[in-house]
Amino acid sequence: MPDVSLALPLTMLMGVLLDRLLGEPRCFHPLVGFGALADRIENILRQGAPGHPLFNRLRGLLGWLLLVLPLVTAAWLLCRLPLGWLADVALLYFALGTRSLVQHGEQVARNLAASDLAAARLHVGWMVSRDISQLDEEGVARAAVESVLENGNDAVFGALFWFCVAGGAGALLYRLANTLDAMWGYKDARRIYFGWAAARIDDMLNFIPARLTALTYAVLGDTRTALACWRMQARDWSSPNAGPVIAAGAGAMGVQLGGAAVYHGQLEMRPKVGAGDTACQWHIYRSLRLIVLGQWVWVVVVAVVMTIFNALINHA
Amino acid sequence: MLEHGGRLRLASQRYGIELAHWIDLSTGIAPWPYPVPEIPLSVWQRLPEDDDGLLDVASAYYGAKNLLAVNGSQAAIMALPRLRAPGVVAVLAPSYGEYAPAWRAAGHQVIECAAEDLRQQDVDAIDVMMLANPNNPDGCCFSRVALLAMAQRLSESNGWLVVDEAFADADGENSLANMAGMAGAENVIILRSLGKFFGLAGARVGFCIAAPALLLRLQEALGPWPLANPARFIAKVGLGDTAWQAAQRQRLHAASARLATLLANNDLPSTGGTALFQYVQCAFAAPLYERLAQRGILVRYFAEPSALRLGLPENEMAWARLENALGDVMGKYGYPSNSSA
Numbered sequence: 001m002p003d004v005s006l007a008l009p010l011t012m013l014m015g016v017l018l019d020r021l022l023g024e025p026r027c028f029h030p031l032v033g034f035g036a037l038a039d040r041i042e043n044i045l046r047q048g049a050p051g052h053p054l055f056n057r058l059r060g061l062l063g064w065l066l067l068v069l070p071l072v073t074a075a076w077l078l079c080r081l082p083l084g085w086l087a088d089v090a091l092l093y094f095a096l097g098t099r100s101l102v103q104h105g106e107q108v109a110r111n112l113a114a115s116d117l118a119a120a121r122l123h124v125g126w127m128v129s130r131d132i133s134q135l136d137e138e139g140v141a142r143a144a145v146e147s148v149l150e151n152g153n154d155a156v157f158g159a160l161f162w163f164c165v166a167g168g169a170g171a172l173l174y175r176l177a178n179t180l181d182a183m184w185g186y187k188d189a190r191r192i193y194f195g196w197a198a199a200r201i202d203d204m205l206n207f208i209p210a211r212l213t214a215l216t217y218a219v220l221g222d223t224r225t226a227l228a229c230w231r232m233q234a235r236d237w238s239s240p241n242a243g244p245v246i247a248a249g250a251g252a253m254g255v256q257l258g259g260a261a262v263y264h265g266q267l268e269m270r271p272k273v274g275a276g277d278t279a280c281q282w283h284i285y286r287s288l289r290l291i292v293l294g295q296w297v298w299v300v301v302v303a304v305v306m307t308i309f310n311a312l313i314n315h316a
Numbered sequence: 317m318l319e320h321g322g323r324l325r326l327a328s329q330r331y332g333i334e335l336a337h338w339i340d341l342s343t344g345i346a347p348w349p350y351p352v353p354e355i356p357l358s359v360w361q362r363l364p365e366d367d368d369g370l371l372d373v374a375s376a377y378y379g380a381k382n383l384l385a386v387n388g389s390q391a392a393i394m395a396l397p398r399l400r401a402p403g404v405v406a407v408l409a410p411s412y413g414e415y416a417p418a419w420r421a422a423g424h425q426v427i428e429c430a431a432e433d434l435r436q437q438d439v440d441a442i443d444v445m446m447l448a449n450p451n452n453p454d455g456c457c458f459s460r461v462a463l464l465a466m467a468q469r470l471s472e473s474n475g476w477l478v479v480d481e482a483f484a485d486a487d488g489e490n491s492l493a494n495m496a497g498m499a500g501a502e503n504v505i506i507l508r509s510l511g512k513f514f515g516l517a518g519a520r521v522g523f524c525i526a527a528p529a530l531l532l533r534l535q536e537a538l539g540p541w542p543l544a545n546p547a548r549f550i551a552k553v554g555l556g557d558t559a560w561q562a563a564q565r566q567r568l569h570a571a572s573a574r575l576a577t578l579l580a581n582n583d584l585p586s587t588g589g590t591a592l593f594q595y596v597q598c599a600f601a602a603p604l605y606e607r608l609a610q611r612g613i614l615v616r617y618f619a620e621p622s623a624l625r626l627g628l629p630e631n632e633m634a635w636a637r638l639e640n641a642l643g644d645v646m647g648k649y650g651y652p653s654n655s656s657a
Contacts, residue, residue, distance in 0.1 A: 228604070229600055229603065232645055251600065275600040275622075
């Protein structure tokens with residue numbers, strides 16, 4: 001009988017390789033269909049903007065359950081079938097966005113290296129939601145690095161974590177929850193109650209992955225500075241999960257991130273995180289390396305842990 | 317002008333914290349200054365006189381025969397470069413920031429060297445070496461043997477070795493004060509000060525220890541009465557008070573060791589220090605400085621290399637404030653205090 005302990009790291013490896021080979025699906029992205037469905041559910045369920053504090057919260061929760069539960073249950077059953085590991089690999093591939101992140105990040109870094117600020121602004125605009133029209137080179141690089149670090153959690157390590165916990169269904173759950181948080185979780189007036197459940201569930205699902213992501217950055221960079229920045233600066237950040245990720249990432253690379261940024265025409269004074277140099281295109285490459293290297297480290301660590309675990313069980 | 321430690325007013329404005337609420341650890345000055353006695357009116361009234369006994373007391377304290385009282389060692393730092401023809405000067409870096417500008421202003425070519433480079437420097441091309449021992453801010457020390465070897469090599473080309481021993485009063489094992497200007501160390505020039513160990517930076521009392529001929533030229537360059545009479549009076553009493561000095565030495569060493577332990581307990585191991593300060597080199601010195609300042613604790617920040625220097629807290633209240641601030645700043649991997657829904 002083949003060693004089952006290696007099933008998890010092997011499927012992980014295949015998912016990561018598939019993402020590296022194929023990148024995001026070109027013709028039809030399943031999330032587009034899911035997004036359209038979510039819009040329709042919101043139109044049906046949300047009453048008023050923001051509406052009743054309690055009832056719209058419950059409606060948002062109901063919408064979340066209606067959208068996520070059937071798909072995740074189906075995925076879970078699919079992975080239990082013979083050759084279900086193929087479904088696991090496919091679902092992990094679907095949840096991972098490493099290759100796409102690398103492509104976007106490298107595009108911005110290339111534009112900066114070529115001193116093409118207009119193109120760099122355009123391309124960084126695909127990665128972040130802030131106003132990019134007034135960004136200088138440093139602002140573009142900073143926005144790109146921040147996006148890479150945060151997406152390293154959302155599109156890479158969060159997905160890997162939930163894949164380890166619950167296989168392909170876990171990765172799918174995480175990706176769908178993440179998408180709904182991005183669609184409904186905005187704290188604008190209209191969805192403040194309806195999007196509450198989506199935001200809270202995403203916070204819960206990210207609690208451990210965000211800290212593992214921060215730890216991954218710390219281990220792969222200047223560990224001491226990363227941990228110090230995490231401890232000093234994470235709590236200043238407005239999101240409890242993004243704080244450790246961005247602070248540890250900035251510290252690991254020795255770069256200054258955060259600070260003022262314009263969102264939807266509003267100047268936001270975000271705290272400064274990290275230490276050392278101001279951002280440039282070189283830091284975009286470094287942040288991408290943290291993520292690419294990080295996912296290989298995860299695969300190896302999981303393989304080692306499972307092997308040890310298996311050896312202990314067989315001995316017992 | 318260079319920025320020195322102790323710019324409390326500026327920090328007070330920048331961080332919006334009242335002057336009285338700050339813990340100032342930004343200097344290497346002892347937090348417990350020598351308890352200056354009352355100064356007789358006649359001291360104010362009369363011109364300073366060389367035979368007032370100050371030099372005898374200082375001579376005993378430093379174990380040095382040839383010394384000159386100067387208006388703070390800064391006066392000697394400024395005047396010495398003009399006592400020799402422009403040449404090449406190797407200055408320890410990082411160190412006290414006033415050395416290089418003083419030599420440059422007198423037309424010398426300055427090379428900034430790390431401690432290791434200074435030890436191995438090819439002296440054929442160097443006319444003067446200047447360093448602090450123990451060094452400020454990193455506490456790095458040169459042994460007497462190494463210094464004498466450097467002086468020996470420099471003497472072959474009539475070069476000087478200038479050693480600022482501003483922090484040597486409580487860490488004096490490497491001091492050349494009792495040899496400077498004498499046989500075997502004729503070209504060694506030592507600078508001492510009452511600013512740090514005695515905590516009398518405001519009195520501007522320093523000494524230069526060197527060969528008599530050089531001291532004569534320095535004296536001529538500085539002009540008559542470089543020291544105010546009250547400063548001479550205070551210095552004489554302080555330098556003669558061996559009981560207070562012994563107690564001060566013990567206090568400072570104990571406090572400095574306690575500071576090193578406190579820093580290490582907060583994952584900020586000291587990378588060097590003296591009885592008067594601890595030095596923490598780390599890449600995150602700037603944000604650490606910022607967060608301590610937000611909590612009313614002023615330390616000294618160095619950009620290159622990235623580091624902080626912390627002086628000694630004065631009393632238990634200051635220790636508690638520092639301990640709380642370090643714990644608060646460095647202690648939390650967990651939840652943010654301002655996480656809003």
